[in-house]
Amino acid sequence: MSVTADVRTGAAAGRFYPSDQYGFSSLLTENELAVLGRLRKVLDEQVQPLLADYWEAGEFPYQIAQPLFDLNLMEPSQPDGGATASGLYVGFRNFELARTDASVATFYNAQSGLFRTAVNLGGSAEQAAELDPKIRSFEYKGVFALTEPEHGSDIAGGLETSARRDGDTWIINGAKRWIGGAASADVLAVFARDEADQQVKAFLVQTDARGVAISKIHRKTSLRMMQNADIDFRDVTVPESARLQNVNSFADVAAMLRNMRSDVAWIAAGLQAGAYEAAVRYVKQRQQFGKSLGSFQLVQEKLATMLGNVTASLGMVVRLTQQQEQGIYADENSALAKMFCCARMRETVALAREVVGGNGITLDTDVARFHADAEAVYSYEGTHEINALIVGRAITGKGAFR
Template sequence: MTGVLDYPGDLLGFSADLTSPERDKLLALRAYLEEHVRPILPDYWERAEHLAHLRQPLARLRLVDDPALLDADGRTRALYRGFRTIELCRADLSVSMTFGGQVGMFRTLVLEGASPAQVRDWDRDIIDFRMTGCFALTEPDHGSDIAGGLSTTARRHGDGWILNGAKRWIGNATISDHLVVVAREQGGGRVLAFVVPSRADGVERSVIEHKAALRAVHNADISLREVYVPDGLRLPRIGSFADINRAFRTLRPEIAWSSAGMQLATYESALGYAQTREQFGRPIASYQLIQDKLVRIVENIAQTLALAVRTTTHPVADDVTPSLIKLVAGNRLRESAALARETVGGNGLLLEQDVIRYFMDAEAMYTFEGTREMNTLILGRALTGHSAFTR
């Protein structure tokens, strides 16, 4: 495939380390997103309509399982997965979540938490989006403190389990056939995970309305009332929050890749506008104040991208480093989105200019995996040995 896979802000040339098949795959993804996705995003965002119809076309691109992309272990390289996230987020964070919530989060939980037999039975269908799923962890009264406040319960019942509780802010829940529900075992204290059919008796899902960000992702409230789940749908390699952390350790650096992709999108929108918008008889791109904003965005992209790439060569092996990654990536994204919004001025409030989508979605990204304040507390505890969580 011909084309230029350029990334403004890639000052150190990280993308040059992509293989030819990886570059071709990313170019194919970019072409599809430019032709079929970008034009529809403003309308879908304004109507708060989900993007489930994109799942099969994206699956047909074989972004996950093309043999030309796989290593000896049958997996794609972390560097390729990172740039794949950049391409998806460069279009829209909702697009990335629609795809990544399935092949990233849901699939990773299955690969890391399921038995070998379950993986054999499910993995092919997960990659092809025939078995769709999402991750149901957070609850109405517990977000960042979910590890200490998990209220959803699982009690043994014959050859299965009965689940009771509620989950909130669960992305893709209303367009998924399965929910990976995390619950605390009654009497035993273990933290367990179950692949619950979303249409099982006792499961109710409702879309959270009136959101100001991630409008093309349907986050949901989930109610679980005496939901029976056979033991065969329990993920047997998950028995604690430590196991959940282990399962997601490979995914946590994705926040930096997502941040870099969104910042790239804000930069391209702001730059395109600045080059065509005229004030006082000249393009605003010719003014120092505008150039300063654009340079600062590219500076942020470079920093975030360097942090993201580092995690591909030195995988995260602890539970503190992800907080630092999230802190930096979230701060840089918030600043870049604000700078792009300032560059486009009053017209930046219009969806046709794109930057307002990125500006609002930056607030959602800021909240993922804990806000700046939450991650600061985690890092502060690690640095000082004193916890400031409670008094």
Template structure:
């Protein structure tokens, strides 16, 4: 005989009842934020519940980007919070990480979009640009008027970008000519400016260039058939004799070491984002198991379910603790590449466990968007690999603790 089944799909939290703290923040880490930061966190949470959660599954299913959320995100001050001339309020690295957690908790694609705009594109200009470039690009990007992309990964070069970058830059007077290809470039289908990384044929060093939308020889095409982060508009880029003025070269980028500095900062952000994804899946599983009945009682009344939920919460708590400390180290200017790499590798691995356990708790409903976990489950696979795979991140840590590089 078939047992009685009752399933109530997760519903968005009403903005009027947005909690002051997250239930998954079991040890109360949010209390370490300043009062202003805590207030902002609740505002961001309310926006996400009101504007993003209700549409996330639909846009994910259609693999389209909801452009209507860009302006509200900018109005909240989430673009360029880490940059002096664009920060709308005083904030810490810990808070910026918490924002990535909050966004990832609702939608990893939206968190990735913000990370590309603010963490990669704007950081590259802030750290590598001239005063004029900073003045030209950063304020309108912070207001959401201009969108950026960050073109490093190539069809044949990902983890080995430091040595294997194939896109070339050749200087001809006051003009640089770029040739090559890029892949997996987020925002590139609609970006106003793309930070393109290319190897100078003269000195073989990696340099950065600001390529404006509509530049001759620059084409981008949306990658089709993606099964993770489907809202993110990733593109293949081709550069055929693309001419860029010397004035659009980032003058403070002299080698890949400078590029790595940008990646270090964003890698820690991905660790926070992954923690948010784990929380989102956990919350959906907790709500599902509380409402689903099997053998005459709710799933949460069973020991094995409670054990699995506790395992999820343990992973989440460990990830938040690690992220808090790595961000404190950034605030204190003592965060290293290895610190960021360990945070990214650890949190994405724990996230992967959590989303798998949560999908398991939902049974067959775990593979439907309506079940509330499937989107997190799929998106986790992308976060596990981007911004440095687990293996490459651990090798960065291994080099630091042994003094021996195991890179080929």
């Protein structure tokens, strides 16, 4: 694909992302780059202009959903008639979304990453075959409901939501918290502890089922556009046919998380790219002491560090994704990527805020939004500490979670 200059970022001709210094995106096919180009056009023209106002209001611009759905981003058609997206394409799709906005990336990934993974890994072959086409088209919208009000990092042993079997029916009681996109979903992939064997099971629960109560979490300072929810379950009945048949312990949930952490690492890399590119735009047009802010040595040093962080993060997630496509899945590998990329992200958005100065706390430059939203990405899908302990366990052979 012949890549022309990016109007919004001033990217040099021939480079798909101005923040992709080593050209990792050149590993994508022409068709994949074309799909990402169409995504960028929608993001630039229909999404970007809405972000500041909706972020400030703490609401999601649902009018952008259908244009994103219509792009068929999950499994775009291939020139040979196939419909299998590469892992690198999926990663750069998350990167492109997060480069524009972390809430938009999280909203899309709730369906394309979390919910789709829950169904395809947790469901039987029959369940996956039936539901995946509807998930790809967004005909069947779902979210991943694991975290609880009192259990986040300790969810493996602390999960309290219960499921009791009564014939061919399950009765679910409990609560979930921080569930992004729940209010606009059709179904919740709910993880609950089976009262009979104390093992974790998973169920597809309709959002309008009797006994399900969904309420928006207010007063957030990060991912303000993303509509996170508290969910209560009171004697909610679910048929056995709605149980994801391949989830029979928390080990099965951990296999899902192993995949999802790589998605979040890509989002962290994309968020860094967005913050870096916004900072570059600003320092090129801002004048101080009679000359361009970008001409100052200390500013250039910060920009170089930011670009190094983006480049290192991209290198890590690209290699992780290549390994996963070869069938190499290891908890410590995805945990290391999530931990490292999010730590670099935190530094990058802080440096972006610094070089933009006082204007860096306003939404007009985009930097403030990236700076605030990074805090949520830093914590979700496994905190820095939990991921470090997963890596540490692999290094030493000793678990240190307690």
